[in-house]
Amino acid sequence: MDLSWMAWTVPTVLFFSAIGSVLALMASLYFLRPNGAEPRPGLFFKLATTRGDRLFISLLGSAFIHLAWLGATGYDLKWAAAASLVYAAIVFWWG
């Protein structure tokens, strides 16, 4: 199958593979530990979030951290990636 029209690159393949792997992991966890799928109140605005919600908030927030970094600074994106990891950890732990 010719996928050249999709213009794949190694970094984008790795990026989407990582997203796919996380989704597969979340699906497995849903079957193995279904209790995590129940909403729980978090620290931020007392929002009730499920495990999937926290993943969504982490990914969306990380995207905006990267966009803000690109829009406001000229520094390397690895710092934005590091900030995103810290943010995701906070969301999963306390969010």
Add this chain to the structure above:
Amino acid sequence: MQKTHDHKALWLVAPALLLVAFTAVIPLMTVVNYSVQDTFGNNQFFWVGAEWYREILQSDRFHAAFLRQIAFSATVLAIEIPLGLAIALSMPKKGISVSVCLVLMALPLLIPWNVVGTIWQIFARVDIGLLGYTLNGLGVDYNYTQNVGAAWATLIIMDVWHWTSLVVLLCYAGLVAIPPVYYQAARIDGASRWAVFRYIELPKMSRVLLIAVLLRFMDSFMIYTEPFVVTGGGPGNATTFLSVDLVKMAIGQFDLGPAAALSVIYFLIVILVSWAFYTIMTREDFEPSGGVR
């Protein structure tokens, strides 16, 4: 008590997931791939990393189009939601007039978007259009091809005319679904019309209002056809919203890389605002005991 989880229902959504994968996920992946590369056609691509994103995010052109888009969505939401609610509240609840009202309300929704644009483009013209000619005859300086205020007013009134009916129909569906016992209890308590609206109708309509706000926000934030047909983004760039700017970039200039980066940013903004609306409007549904009403 441990809940029973039945996973068989997941298979029922599998066909929809497959369809979404082909119609949305794969094209979106392609757009992401384009956004990190430059191309001159003929399937030749050159890696540029996040450069297009940086260029777009730091450009005045993007900031201006984004602000125009936000202003347009905020204005139409501020008009259409209260107006739709008010019309739904004043519509008859029984009799033949219900059908007449519903059909009249549904009419603007049946007209294709480009036709709506053409109708208003002609209607608002100062030489042959009923609206433009009349306003000029009355001494109002109205010309949507030259005057920024007139162009904005035309687009906003056109959107209100086209889409308020959707809000009306959704609110009306929510209103007629309220059981009569609530109104009977309110009458017994001697509740005022305002109290009935505030404590019975509004809470009972919160779900449909959420859908109405989400649908209208997403539609107005992604509006393209009507402004393209009526004003073409002008006068100058006064009505060049994000979508119009995106098409100019992708098809007019054939800058596929920057256009793809702008598409991804646009997509993320729509998701963020929709999620924020949804979260705020469903927040009260959560009970601190851990369950959802």
